Amino acid sequence: MTTLFDDAPPDCSQCGSPGARAIIYGDPSEEMIVAARLGDIVLGGVPREGHTPQWLCACGARY
Numbered sequence: 534m535t536t537l538f539d540d541a542p543p544d545c546s547q548c549g550s551p552g553a554r555a556i557i558y559g560d561p562s563e564e565m566i567v568a569a570r571l572g573d574i575v576l577g578g579v580p581r582e583g584h585t586p587q588w589l590c591a592c593g594a595r596y
C-alpha cells in the first residue's frame with residue numbers, strides 16, 4: 534500500500550468495499566505520477582468546481 538497518504542479511505546458509498554484509491558487534483562509531482570502508475574492513487578487533473586470526489590473505488594464509484 535502507499536505510504537504517501539496517511540488517510541485511510543472510507544468504505545465505498547456504492548458497494549461498501551474498502552480500499553478505494555485517493556484522487557489527487559492539480560499538477561502531480563513525479564512521486565504522484567509514479568504512484569498513479571502503480572495504481573496507488575488516481576490523478577484527477579484540473580479540479581472542476583463543485584465536483585471533486587476524494588476517492589475512486591474499484592467499482593468505478595467516485596465519492
Ligand SMILES: [Zn+2]
Pocket residue numbers: 545546547548549550590591592593594
Ligand atoms: Zn465501490
